[in-house]
Amino acid sequence: MALYASVIIDISHEKLDRAFQYRIPEELSGQIYAGVQVSVPFGNGNHIRQGFVIEVTDKAEFDERKIKAVASVVKDSIAVETQLIALAHWMRKNYGGTMNQALKTVIPVRQKIKAREKRILCLNLDEEKAREQLSVFHKKHHTARARLLEELLRHPQLSYEIVMQKLNVTAAAIRALEEKKIITVLREIDYRTPTAKLKQEESQITLNAMQRQAADAVRQNLRKGINKTYLLHGVTGSGKTEVYMELIAEVIRQGRQAIVLIPEIALTYQTVMRFYAKFGARVSIMNSRLSKGERYDQFLRAKKGEIDIMIGPRSALFTPFLRLGLIIIDEEHEGTYKSESLPKYHARETAVERAAMAGASVVLGSATPSVDSYYKAKKGEYQLIELTGRAASQPLPVCDVVDLRQELQSGNRSILSRKLQDCMEDCLAKKQQIMLFLNRRGLSGFVSCRACGHVMKCPHCDVALSLHKNGRLMCHYCGYGETAPSVCPNCASRYISGFKAGTQKIEEVVKQRFPMARTLRMDFDTTRGKDSYEQILSAFWGQEADILIGTQMIVKGHDFPNVTLVGILAADMSMYAADYRACERTFELLTQAAGRAGRGTKTGEVIIQTYNPDHYSIQTAKNQDYKAFYREEISIRKLMGYPPVSNLLLVLFTAKEEKAAEWAAAYLAALIRKAKVEGLKMIGPASASIGKVNDIYRRVIYLKHGEYGKLVELKDRLELFLKDRADFKRIYISFDFNPMNSV
Numbered sequence: 001m002a003l004y005a006s007v008i009i010d011i012s013h014e015k016l017d018r019a020f021q022y023r024i025p026e027e028l029s030g031q032i033y034a035g036v037q038v039s040v041p042f043g044n045g046n047h048i049r050q051g052f053v054i055e056v057t058d059k060a061e062f063d064e065r066k067i068k069a070v071a072s073v074v075k076d077s078i079a080v081e082t083q084l085i086a087l088a089h090w091m092r093k094n095y096g097g098t099m100n101q102a103l104k105t106v107i108p109v110r111q112k113i114k115a116r117e118k119r120i121l122c123l124n125l126d127e128e129k130a131r132e133q134l135s136v137f138h139k140k141h142h143t144a145r146a147r148l149l150e151e152l153l154r155h156p157q158l159s160y161e162i163v164m165q166k167l168n169v170t171a172a173a174i175r176a177l178e179e180k181k182i183i184t185v186l187r188e189i190d191y192r193t194p195t196a197k198l199k200q201e202e203s204q205i206t207l208n209a210m211q212r213q214a215a216d217a218v219r220q221n222l223r224k225g226i227n228k229t230y231l232l233h234g235v236t237g238s239g240k241t242e243v244y245m246e247l248i249a250e251v252i253r254q255g256r257q258a259i260v261l262i263p264e265i266a267l268t269y270q271t272v273m274r275f276y277a278k279f280g281a282r283v284s285i286m287n288s289r290l291s292k293g294e295r296y297d298q299f300l301r302a303k304k305g306e307i308d309i310m311i312g313p314r315s316a317l318f319t320p321f322l323r324l325g326l327i328i329i330d331e332e333h334e335g336t337y338k339s340e341s342l343p344k345y346h347a348r349e350t351a352v353e354r355a356a357m358a359g360a361s362v363v364l365g366s367a368t369p370s371v372d373s374y375y376k377a378k379k380g381e382y383q384l385i386e387l388t389g390r391a392a393s394q395p396l397p398v399c400d401v402v403d404l405r406q407e408l409q410s411g412n413r414s415i416l417s418r419k420l421q422d423c424m425e426d427c428l429a430k431k432q433q434i435m436l437f438l439n440r441r442g443l444s445g446f447v448s449c450r451a452c453g454h455v456m457k458c459p460h461c462d463v464a465l466s467l468h469k470n471g472r473l474m475c476h477y478c479g480y481g482e483t484a485p486s487v488c489p490n491c492a493s494r495y496i497s498g499f500k501a502g503t504q505k506i507e508e509v510v511k512q513r514f515p516m517a518r519t520l521r522m523d524f525d526t527t528r529g530k531d532s533y534e535q536i537l538s539a540f541w542g543q544e545a546d547i548l549i550g551t552q553m554i555v556k557g558h559d560f561p562n563v564t565l566v567g568i569l570a571a572d573m574s575m576y577a578a579d580y581r582a583c584e585r586t587f588e589l590l591t592q593a594a595g596r597a598g599r600g601t602k603t604g605e606v607i608i609q610t611y612n613p614d615h616y617s618i619q620t621a622k623n624q625d626y627k628a629f630y631r632e633e634i635s636i637r638k639l640m641g642y643p644p645v646s647n648l649l650l651v652l653f654t655a656k657e658e659k660a661a662e663w664a665a666a667y668l669a670a671l672i673r674k675a676k677v678e679g680l681k682m683i684g685p686a687s688a689s690i691g692k693v694n695d696i697y698r699r700v701i702y703l704k705h706g707e708y709g710k711l712v713e714l715k716d717r718l719e720l721f722l723k724d725r726a727d728f729k730r731i732y733i734s735f736d737f738n739p740m741n742s743v
Helices: 080-095 099-106 127-139 143-154 160-165 171-179 209-224 240-253 265-282 292-303 314-318 347-358 371-379 404-409 418-429 503-513 532-541 571-576 582-594 616-622 626-640 658-675 708-722
Strands: 004-008 020-023 037-042 047-057 117-123 157-159 183-189 229-234 257-261 283-285 309-312 324-330 361-366 383-387 398-403 433-437 444-449 472-474 481-483 496-498 519-522 547-550 563-568 605-610 647-655 681-693 696-705 732-737
Touching: 004 037, 020 037, 047 080, 047 099, 080 099, 080 347, 080 708, 080 732, 117 143, 117 160, 127 143, 143 171, 157 160, 160 171, 171 183, 209 229, 209 240, 209 361, 209 383, 229 240, 229 371, 240 257, 240 265, 240 324, 240 361, 257 314, 257 347, 265 283, 265 309, 283 292, 309 314, 314 347, 324 347, 347 361, 371 383, 371 626, 398 404, 398 418, 398 616, 418 433, 418 563, 418 605, 433 582, 503 519, 503 547, 519 532, 563 582, 571 582, 571 605, 571 616, 582 605, 582 616, 582 626, 605 616, 616 626, 647 658, 647 708, 658 681, 658 696, 658 708, 696 708, 708 732
Parallel strands: 229 361, 229 383, 257 309, 257 324, 283 309, 324 361, 398 605, 433 547, 433 563, 519 547, 563 605
Antiparallel strands: 004 020, 004 047, 037 047, 117 157, 117 183, 444 496, 472 481, 647 696, 647 732, 681 696
16 A cells, blocks of 8 residues: 655745655655655755655545655654654644644744844954044045944944944945955844843752652652653642752753743743743743744744753743753643643643653642642552642641621621631731732623523623623623623613622722722733733732732742732632533632742731632642542542543534534534444533634534543544535534533
8 A cells, every 4th residue: 555745845834834745665664654854856856855744644635646756764863843743743643633733833933033133343454454444534524434433443343233323324334344344244143032131140949858859759760861750749838849940950961951831921930030040041931922033032042952941831842952851840730731722732741742752751740730640640650759848847828718608697798708808907017918819800790680680691602791890891702892781681670780700899899998008910901911920920029019919820839928818709619610620620729829828937828718618629728638639529530430530522513503513513423323432422412511602603522431542543533534525614623632621
């Protein structure tokens, strides 16, 4: 059977859409697979060019007689693209989507940006000859050239930009002196460096006995060349970052490189500050808030080996390091490590695969490990390392649970419980700082009528509209907006209003209750600017504010020594989501939020406000007892057959016509039943939890199986069936393995 290779001739990012098919000669059949670099005849002259194989297939795209053959495999190729393309092929296989989508994910820069040059003008003549030439310029009234030469006599090297701007010398005048060999223009790449404003400081970190033991467990294997995946479970404030830095230092001593993944852009500022203090300019960052030029320059610097450590969210995993030795995933439990666009990869699993390709190790760190990772550690797939106490031996914060039902019965209708208000007052009197956490956005949640129950919904999406401070109702899915009504459009009642206050509303209540307190708010709306995260965090770190009010982004990984009180408002709000991970997320959020208190020398206190104080997520978070939570949660997962005990595959159907989505889902469901896969369970087809978004209808099928590989095989068969079906062209079908969010 003939085999064919799809080959990208030019790896430059504008041309990722274009691959050429070549026949694989029999003598090379076992040597060619995705990621391999090959030599191929190209163009009318059949000039030999090098390219990368992105896929191998047994189907010819056109007349087999006209398909050229691969000339040879490039021996001992060490191009980093080889590894990244192989990784893209693995992602496409394991998560679905097209090869092109996978390639555009792993190649970090979509569009080539012209490198920025730094130019220096250097005087070529000695002083005597330079003064002779200056005299000539004066005689000929070449004033600009004379002005430049006079300045060069004082300063033999000058910046091109300073000459143009300060001396008012034109490019033509500079070129004239260069042509006469009077000056030389030195050109070098001027990298746009996002860490340029940071300063390296002497940083001596002394690990405590527990941290040293954790670091040694990994370090000994690194020195022996044994590569594994480790789960570092350390309570909040146990000093996981210090362990990471010790391991990175070991990797760098070996002449290798490290990637540090963090869940939110908001964490970059503090994380980079700590790493830069120790490792200096060999550290860089990669995230979506960088300009295209900055991203392109970090890509180049990494590829050329000019940096050793890359820090950033999910996309930093694809940094083109050639000598990768270690991947660290901090706060590994975070849902943001799962991509919501195709291919819907999980950074944790993909990091383990990339590490295997590169001969590297992976360290997963968290105070609240994901149930998935802890399950694998218990089974022996990951090596479990534990840090059971805080780094400086501080006690964990004291947690109190407030029952909001009792607050309401006693006449307190405020967002802030009486206990929390008393604690805030005491904290402010002591000049200590407070964090108030709420998992909400906007002035308030949905708007409904208390007379008839009517809810204001988006006409294009099956979701409630959210009320914002300007009196507008907004849809967070499609952007639709309208003015909030003063009377119910259904029954004309005036009892229509918003519920479930957001961060803006909390800020108003806090300012009214504590008018002298300085407040900062950190949520989606206040962090739109490029440097807004850093500005807010820096201001709070510098104690320019007493109270920080925010959403999830304020509770993840930040270290503020003067914060002694954390208030968790509506703690159980996330517990009622239509998602089997809801209790896990609630426990994680509460534990992480509680961990922000008492990280300095002062004892911390946490107030958890809830309507369900006896729930195991609330109680185990109060006690900071992960193992107790895990025992409860894994027993439920086993009973219900949910991940990680079993595996789920979500098949999502979207179409402009409701009947088309329904037909496609029913058709594939019947096809799956006919396949009779042993052990497979199917839920659906059914309407998605949000049945319509932006006038697009959505239907879902959930497939459940104990073996992940069986679901991958089924996905492959469905993709093959759909490949050339004209009747499915108007329906978009996507696959998501072990989805992190309900759809």
